[in-house]
Amino acid sequence: MSWQPTKRQFLRRSLAGAGALVLAGCDRLGQTTWFPKLLATGETLSNTAHRALLSRKAMAQEFSEADLSPDFRSNGTANPNSAQYQAMVKNGFADWTLKVDGLVEKPVQLTMAQLQAMPQRTQITRHDCVEGWSAIGKWSGVPLHEILKMVQPKPSAKFVVFHCADPMEADGTVPYYESIDLDDAYHPQTILAHALNGNTLPVANGAPLRLRVERQLGYKQAKYLMRIELVERYDQIAGGKGGYWEDVAGYQWYAGI
Secondary structure (H helix, E strand, C coil), X not given: CCCCCCHHHHHHHHCCCHHHHCCCCHHHHHCCCHHHHXXXXXXXXXHHHHHHHXXXXXXXXXXXXXXXXXXXXXXXXXXXXXHHHHHHHHCCCCCCCEEEEECECXXXXXXXXXXXXXXXXXXXXXXXXXXXXXXXXXXXXXXXXXXXXXXXXXXXXXXXXXXXXXXXXXXXXXXXXXXXXXXXXXXXXXXXXXXXXXXXXXXXXXXXXXXXXXXXXXXXXXXXXXEEEEECCCXXXXXXXXXXXXXXXXXXXXXXX
């Protein structure tokens, strides 16, 4: 099936910012002095333009099963090398729980069985990586808004931070982290996925649970979820820019497509 973008989708892609314009060699560019400054400029323009011109409630393109990619490639971490994560893999994630806390009235720890007992959503969407590749997959999981309804965010909560199991440094430190605002958190296509293409989520793709925030680029789709934290501001998390790649390489915080 050949897909042609609508005017709205074309505009959304055009506004993705400077980070999406330079698709190859991202790691090398991130080490320069000029590229992070360019991304920072694009960040302001992209976020402002998206909010001004496009509805934050707009739905991402969904596809049919005939459009599924033959293989949904893994990118970044494919098997976290921490002892804690490897122990969970060994016992089939039987002891894994998702902690949800921060600025909430009712913090919880949820098992996979509890998550799977909640209302579910299945969607076939395209994953767009900042490196320039795309893949279409069928994701199933819990809409994030169902969990937010359970924990009851406090009025001061403005952002959702995702803490992950995959260490980003060679010495096994600095677990991956990302964040989104409540507009995206309550979007119906924002889910915590535990299945890919009708099967249990593979380790290479983020088992046991990963974020799907379908209107943003791939690095926002945090894998290996361990904790969700609601905060008033994200500039006090790690490097202060809202996510791992935002902090270390100057990627945009709002990576809308």
